[in-house]
Amino acid sequence: MSHSTSNTPSTSEVTSTATKAFRGEILHFLADPAKVAEEESYQYFEDGLLLIKNGLVVAVGNATDLLATLPVGLEVTQYDNGLIMPGFIDTHVHYPQTEMIASYGAQLLEWLENYTFPEEKQFSDFEHGKRVAEFFLTQLLDAGTTTALVFGTVHKESVDAFFTIAQQKKLRMICGKVLMNQNCPEDLQDTTESGYTDSKALIEKWHNTDRLQYAITPRFAPTCSTEQLHKAGELLKEYPGVYLHTHLSENKNEIAWVSELFPDSDGYLDVYDKSNLLGRRSIFAHGVHLHDHECQRLSETNSAIAFCPTSNLFLGSGCFNLKQAEEFDVNVGLGTDIGAGTSFSMLTTLNEAYKTQQLRGDKLSPFKSFYLATLGGAVALDLEGTIGNFTKGAEADFIVLDYQATPLMARRIARCKTLTEKLFVLSILGDDRHVKATHIMGEKV
Known part of the structure; x- marks a missing residue:
């Protein structure tokens, strides 16, 4: 599902001061990879946008699709060299x-x-x-x-x-x-x-x-x-x-x-x-x-x-x-x-x-x-739809994993050709140093 289409929000959903937008590489899961075809278990956006209002997810998708729906002047927080995913x-x-x-x-x-x-x-x-x-x-x-x-x-x-x-x-x-x-x-x-x-x-x-x-x-x-x-x-x-x-x-x-x-x-x-x-x-x-x-x-x-x-x-x-x-x-x-x-x-x-x-x-x-x-x-925990992914209406608790937190990670990630490889390297070489940011209900803490 590498570049799944996003659910485009209506203008009324995003015209609020409580709206926040985050841009970067985004991954979240829709199902257990052991139960469905692996590529159907997740959504991955190489250049994605996560849109949040009042602490809840409004939309997630390709940045090019969603940027046009944003109110004029809304600041977009950009995260480079990392991966945005649910907490x-x-x-x-x-x-x-x-x-x-x-x-x-x-x-x-x-x-x-x-x-x-x-x-x-x-x-x-x-x-x-x-x-x-x-x-x-x-x-x-x-x-x-x-x-x-x-x-x-x-x-x-x-x-x-x-x-x-x-x-x-x-x-x-x-x-x-x-x-x-x-x-x-x-x-x-x-x-x-x-x-x-x-x-x-x-x-x-x-x-x-x-x-x-x-x-x-x-x-x-x-x-x-x-x-x-x-x-x-x-x-x-x-x-x-x-x-x-x-x-x-x-x-x-x-x-x-x-x-x-x-x-x-x-x-x-x-x-x-x-x-x-x-x-x-x-x-x-x-x-x-x-x-x-x-x-x-x-x-x-x-x-x-x-x-x-x-x-x-x-x-x-x-x-x-x-x-x-x-x-x-x-x-x-x-x-x-x-x-x-x-x-x-x-x-x-x-x-x-x-x-x-x-x-x-x-x-x-x-x-x-x-x-x-x-x-x-x-x-x-019986909280699917509330936390755990970026479905619409979910609570926006999310993190940013840093591909360059250590020299070893940066070198190893540079050699990765696929998302599978990147995730594996994060899971084997990663630790708390590789968490660049943690957000609770859309607020960076």
Whole structure:
């Protein structure tokens, strides 16, 4: 679809002081490259124009077609030597773990005990939460990530702090208070009842306030009693628009532990299924070791997996089977999973994603990579049409990737003959340095 025709806006749509225009090389996705012919999955404009009004996309297309529709005197912002694309979407990340990133030498369960739980205790303090949230969100924006699905801690204050800062920055963010009432330090436990009432209060206060949305967040099956998981299912019924965000089948010892704790369940996913936690807005982080019947069930319920390659490699959890997810038509987004993940950068995450598939003997095409980082994340979060691409009416969160951010990138890009090559080089050599600009609702931040 290299030079697709654009939807030309009417004059009334663009004659406003709130109109902005951006010109440069533009790419966005319309569909999953694994489901349609690759060239039909995206639109690419070598000299494109993105037109925005009041923070929403009015049109995208070839600059030559759209320039004539602009009101006289409208300034066009030009981005050269780079690629304009929708902002990255991180479908699984822990903001309270920001300052314990790169903690040495443990696999999942030991890592939680030694590093994570002690770190999370500090988040009973609202001011501490705000300070970390400010830094965390700045890191995301610097790396070109404009939306994320975020874990808080067990403390209600951690979520209030996060949403307070995200709201100030006008971001589309999803977050939730962790539910955990067993198998964790006593001073990090809630109860079935307090978890339910705290979550309810947070939903009432924050869900759909400005661009914020709430996720019911059981940490993972081992730290939740059956009663607590059932209560989470009740909350989902009471508030059908909220999300469910938890962990699934990340590590083999964890999976063995789940089967000991829940002997009546037919595997890890079934523990959640029995509490009615699967659905269109349910996102399960990792899914590294899934059985076919579990993928089938995720697909039937329209649930999604957050694929977190830097974390899976760092904790030695394994290599996610993307092909299996595709075969069963499971929605998949990408996650950095800070702090087990090792970078805020979605470009670095794509680099590791490619390698995990290489280790499996599978290929990850650069188009699929960038789809996962943008529209794939939006689909996983049930936000297609709102974020993730430049369809008319979508929120104008977008980034500019810089082809010349480093001497090595500039040299390598100069040798690229096709868009495929350019995208692959960005995904392997790129990091936060290659994000030249991040825009939220059309405003450069």
